[in-house]
Every structure is written in C-alpha cells, then in structure tokens.
Amino acid sequence: MKVLAAMSGGVDSAVAAARAVEAGHDVVGVHLALSRMPGTLRTGSRGCCTIEDSMDAQRAANIVGIPYYVWDFSERFKADVVDDFIAEYSAGRTPNPCMRCNERIKFAALLEKALALGFDAVCTGHYASIVMDADGNHELHRASAWAKDQSYVLGVLTTEQLAHAMFPLGATPSKAEVRAEAAERGFSVANKPDSHDICFIPDGDTRGWLAERVGAEAGDILDRDGAKLGEHEGAHAYTVGQRRGLHIGRPASDGKPRFVLEVRPKENVVVVGPKAALAITEIAGSRFTWAGQPPESPETPFDCDVQIRAHADPVPARAFVMSDAAGRHELVITPFAPLNGVAAGQTAVVYVGTRVLGQTTIDRTVSAVPVEDAVTAQAR
Known part of the structure; x- marks a missing residue:
C-alpha cells in the first residue's frame, strides 16, 4: 500500500513509520505545521508540532530512507481546533482539543488530502489496534498495553476513516520497548519526553490565555438554590469539579467545601455546591x-x-x-x-x-x- 506517515517529531510516530516501511509499504513522511507564528506552540515535553519537532521528524525520516514533507495546516488548525476551543469555553463547556485535532485535522483534513493524492492509508504512532470482524468490517480496539492505550482519543474516527488508518504500535507491549527500538534504529528522539497539555497555549496559562480571547468580566457565584455566595473574575476560568480558587467568604452550613457544579457563561454565573452533587x-x-x-x-x-x-x-x-x-x-x-x-x-x-x-x-x-x-x- 501507499502510506502517508504522520510524523509529529516524537518517538512513537518515528517508530510507526519505520515499521510501516519494514512491512513492505511505500511510505512517505509528513509533518503538520500547525502555526505560522514562532512561539505560539509549546516545545519539548510541553507540546507538539513545533519547528523543533519538524526537524526531529526529518532526521528520523532520513534514517528510515523515506521522502519527507512539511504541510501547512495552520489555518485549518486554527479554525477547527483553536477557535472551537474558544467557542466551547465561551459556551460554558469543557472541550478536549486533542480529540478535535484527531477528528478534524489528522483524520479529516490530512486523510482527505492523502486520499486525493493517491495514498491508501494514513499511519500514526497512536497506541490502538484495527481489526476486521467476520464480515470484513473494520473495528477500532484498545492497544495491548492498557497503560499506554490511546483508543479514547481515536473514538471520533468514522467507519470510512478506520478503513484508511494504520496504527503499527497497537500490539506493542510497552512504551519502553518502542524507545529501545528507536535507540537501535539510531533515532535521536529515542528518549524524547512525551508531549502533553495544550500545544497552542505556550506558557501553560490556560486561564490567562482564555481571558485575552474571551474576556474576563466579574460575576456572581451562586449556590444551587440561586443564593449569592461570592463573586468571580471571569466564568471561563472555572471548570466543573473545581474546589480551589472560589474565594467564597462564608463557609457552607455543614462546614464542608464547595465545588463548581455548573458554569453559565450567558449569565456570567458560576454555580457551586456539595461534592455529592x-x-x-x-x-x-x-x-x-x-x-x-x-x-x-x-x-x-x-x-x-x-x-x-x-x-x-x-x-x-x-x-x-x-x-x-x-x-x-x-x-x-x-x-x-x-x-x-x-x-x-x-x-x-x-x-x-x-x-x-x-x-x-x-x-x-x-x-x-x-x-x-x-x-x-x-x-x-
């Protein structure tokens, strides 16, 4: 098959691309540039898809011996992931940007372009498995190593997308084995830390980042009966389950802490109550x-x-x-x-x-x- 390997610059995608080559596929590597502005994406263990990462991906592609390209998906990423993140918080919801990125970038925009260029499948370094049922239908399953399983963030994939997806790491027992394989292959990313958190918030200050884009207007903190308990400095800064930072003057009658139960951005209200709720x-x-x-x-x-x-x-x-x-x-x-x-x-x-x-x-x-x-x- 003709396979497009999405190479993030991490160890997982590098080993996945190498395994696709060894399986006999005609592989081309591609790195997705998600921002045109230096400094707007995190680096190292704090994010992915930076200039640093693109260079790591290219070095791995050179060792494997496959063609390598960088594709600019920055406009699509802003519209489908960053703007969606802002809109969801503005509506009082708690979005998962990694889920949206898999859904709308890696397995929509990327796969769409790959198929248009004649590729049969997109290969990534996710820990998940695709199996065929008795009738030849594609099914998405957990990876063999549950501790590293990433099937949750792939739950947005559709039947058509599964038919053109490839996850070479799905049966790998552990991440340690992948790192050891990367070292044997001579990949410089063998010991590169895993990325985490939100890649498009460079300093990790989600509250401050949202305040610049959504605005921070003081409002009321209410109990579930509608009684005012205090004031907040911007509803977007609160998430369901939060306990700290409420700054409520008087304690609950039972002396127990209160937790955020609901955020109502249209009313600019935060509702709190007992943990049981x-x-x-x-x-x-x-x-x-x-x-x-x-x-x-x-x-x-x-x-x-x-x-x-x-x-x-x-x-x-x-x-x-x-x-x-x-x-x-x-x-x-x-x-x-x-x-x-x-x-x-x-x-x-x-x-x-x-x-x-x-x-x-x-x-x-x-x-x-x-x-x-x-x-x-x-x-x-």
Missing part, C-alpha cells in the same frame, strides 16, 4: 458517531463501558439512542455507578469489551443529588 447518573449528547458498524438496534438499550477522560477507568453502563418527535437523536448513557465531575463538552467514549463502539460530546448531565436535596443538606 458532582456524582452523575446520566450523560447524553446529540453529536455522536460510531467507530465502525453501529449496534444492530441502537434504540434498544445495550450494555457497554463508558470512559469520559483519556486516562480514566472505563465504567460499566447501559446506552441507547433516544429520538424525539422532531427527529432529533441523542445518545443517552447511564453508568451503573455514578461518574464524578463530568462537564458538558467532554467526550464520552463507549466500549464493548476492547472495541471502541462510538462516542458523543456531552451536552447534558443528570446529578445523583437533585437540587432540593442539596439545598436541604446545606441548610442543616
């Missing part, structure tokens, strides 16, 4: 997709596992697609045990065994503690 018994979202073949009857409740963060443990649940009279559809997920601190905007990925069945962006949640119960508890 962070327990969520139902999540739902209308922006859902299936990774491969959908359930035979998605309107019928089915057992599954749900994962709401990249490094969270999966939780047994039941899910189904609910439709209303207006033709709107919503994936509703009910965990068997309450989830903690779930925020609108997060992604819920649904698994059946090791298989990624699909995902949804969370639009709404249902707390285990109704408002009246929380108010009564705080009044005691």
Whole structure:
C-alpha cells in the first residue's frame, strides 16, 4: 500500500513509520505545521508540532530512507481546533482539543488530502489496534498495553476513516520497548519526553490565555438554590469539579467545601455546591458517531463501558439512542455507578469489551443529588 506517515517529531510516530516501511509499504513522511507564528506552540515535553519537532521528524525520516514533507495546516488548525476551543469555553463547556485535532485535522483534513493524492492509508504512532470482524468490517480496539492505550482519543474516527488508518504500535507491549527500538534504529528522539497539555497555549496559562480571547468580566457565584455566595473574575476560568480558587467568604452550613457544579457563561454565573452533587447518573449528547458498524438496534438499550477522560477507568453502563418527535437523536448513557465531575463538552467514549463502539460530546448531565436535596443538606 501507499502510506502517508504522520510524523509529529516524537518517538512513537518515528517508530510507526519505520515499521510501516519494514512491512513492505511505500511510505512517505509528513509533518503538520500547525502555526505560522514562532512561539505560539509549546516545545519539548510541553507540546507538539513545533519547528523543533519538524526537524526531529526529518532526521528520523532520513534514517528510515523515506521522502519527507512539511504541510501547512495552520489555518485549518486554527479554525477547527483553536477557535472551537474558544467557542466551547465561551459556551460554558469543557472541550478536549486533542480529540478535535484527531477528528478534524489528522483524520479529516490530512486523510482527505492523502486520499486525493493517491495514498491508501494514513499511519500514526497512536497506541490502538484495527481489526476486521467476520464480515470484513473494520473495528477500532484498545492497544495491548492498557497503560499506554490511546483508543479514547481515536473514538471520533468514522467507519470510512478506520478503513484508511494504520496504527503499527497497537500490539506493542510497552512504551519502553518502542524507545529501545528507536535507540537501535539510531533515532535521536529515542528518549524524547512525551508531549502533553495544550500545544497552542505556550506558557501553560490556560486561564490567562482564555481571558485575552474571551474576556474576563466579574460575576456572581451562586449556590444551587440561586443564593449569592461570592463573586468571580471571569466564568471561563472555572471548570466543573473545581474546589480551589472560589474565594467564597462564608463557609457552607455543614462546614464542608464547595465545588463548581455548573458554569453559565450567558449569565456570567458560576454555580457551586456539595461534592455529592458532582456524582452523575446520566450523560447524553446529540453529536455522536460510531467507530465502525453501529449496534444492530441502537434504540434498544445495550450494555457497554463508558470512559469520559483519556486516562480514566472505563465504567460499566447501559446506552441507547433516544429520538424525539422532531427527529432529533441523542445518545443517552447511564453508568451503573455514578461518574464524578463530568462537564458538558467532554467526550464520552463507549466500549464493548476492547472495541471502541462510538462516542458523543456531552451536552447534558443528570446529578445523583437533585437540587432540593442539596439545598436541604446545606441548610442543616
């Protein structure tokens, strides 16, 4: 096959490209330039896709002996990832920019261009596996090493995208083995730290970065009954589950700490309450997709596992697609045990065994503690 290897400049994508070559594929390496402005992306272990990273990727491509190019995706990245991040926070939601990048850049924009140029597949260094079912359909599964599994951030992939994706590291037992292989191959990135955090916020100050773009206007901090407890300096700076930095003058009647339960940007209000109210018994979202073949009857409740963060443990649940009279559809997920601190905007990925069945962006949640119960508890 003719394969386009997405090379971020890290050890994983370098080894993945090398393995694709050894598997007999005709491989071309490409690095995605996501910003035209130096200093707007993090470097080293604090991000990816910088000039430094592009040079690391080129050195690895030279050793493997494959053609190498840098493609400018900066405009698409700004529109589909950065602007989306700002819009989601402005709406009071908590987005996952890495999920959006995989969805809209690496497996939409990149794959679209690759197919147009005659490539058969895009290869990345993600730890996940693609297998074929008995009918020849592509399925996305967890990697063999669960500690490094990255199937969660790939949950946004569609059936068509899975048919043109390649993950050579999926069966690798550990990251240590990948680093050892990189060293044997002579890759300078063998011991390069993993990237993390948000790549387009150079100094890591998400609160300050958002304040410059969204604005910071003082507003009220309320309890679940609507009583004013204090003031904040900008609702965008708060996330569901946050405890510190609330600066509420008077303590709760029971003496226990309060947590952020909800952010309402249109009203410029932050709602706080007891920790018990962070327990969520139902999540739902209308922006859902299936990774491969959908359930035979998605309107019928089915057992599954749900994962709401990249490094969270999966939780047994039941899910189904609910439709209303207006033709709107919503994936509703009910965990068997309450989830903690779930925020609108997060992604819920649904698994059946090791298989990624699909995902949804969370639009709404249902707390285990109704408002009246929380108010009564705080009044005691």
